[in-house]
Amino acid sequence: MxxxxxxxxxxxxxxxxxxxxxxxxxxxxxxxxxxxxxxxxxxxxxxxxxxxxxxxxxxxxxxxxxxxxxxxxxxxxxxxxxxxxxxxxxxxxTGGPAVDPGTEVPDRLVVRAALARLGELDREVLTLTVWDGLEPREVATVLGVNAAAVRTRLSRARGRLRELIGDERASSGHVLDVLTRLIPEEGR
Incomplete structure (x- = not known):
């Protein structure tokens, strides 16, 4: 030894x-x-x-x-x-007139409250993807799961979040502008 x-x-x-x-x-x-x-x-x-x-x-x-x-x-x-x-x-x-950040506070509070109601893994998958800008394969590496599981959880978490927020005007995959952004296509 x-x-x-x-x-x-x-x-x-x-x-x-x-x-x-x-x-x-x-x-x-x-x-x-x-x-x-x-x-x-x-x-x-x-x-x-x-x-x-x-x-x-x-x-x-x-x-x-x-x-x-x-x-x-x-x-x-x-x-x-x-x-x-x-x-x-x-x-x-540079995209336009200055917006008062205080106007987003109510939306942010609603989103945070809805996130708190998600399961821990779903919340982590969603926030790593949306807030941290990681691709599903990167999220999979961080969490120690496979990328397919991440994509499935991400889809379910977005749907559940939409239900919790009641954001009927949101298009598929997007819940309030304060939370989401377009996810680039990942090379598979």
Missing amino acids: TSAIDHEDRFRRVYADHFEALLAYAIRRVDRPEDASDIVAETFLVAWRRVREIPPDTEAKLWLYGVARRVLANHHRGDQRRDRLGDRLRQRL
Whole structure:
């Protein structure tokens, strides 16, 4: 059985042997160099947490590249979400006359009360999709379920929310503008 000290020594060796290569890998794949250091830090955080899973010798480098690749993918998805949010905010700010935010308060209270009446998983699926902008496959990953289950729960949660709110004027899939937005088609 290996001790914590052995694992720490192993991690130190892996870090020393592969830090420079991973940093170069990340720098070549991001727009801002400061993002590369975040990618490498996150990669080694995963390595620290999973130090027992790091393969021996030369395979360790490949394992780290695999981790860094997934960290980069998450980073790029985050950038895309931030860009989409920025676009939506710019559109909203330039889209017409200023609206008093207080006029949305009653609708928001109704929506929050209706959300509180949904089951926990349905509420989480709905809010992750609508408020956090995640696609069903991303929600599935977060919740540890399959994407088909998320899509089914999302459809049911929207219907139940519509019933609770009594929003007859809403079109299919949309309950009050304060809650929903169009969900982009996801690549399947």
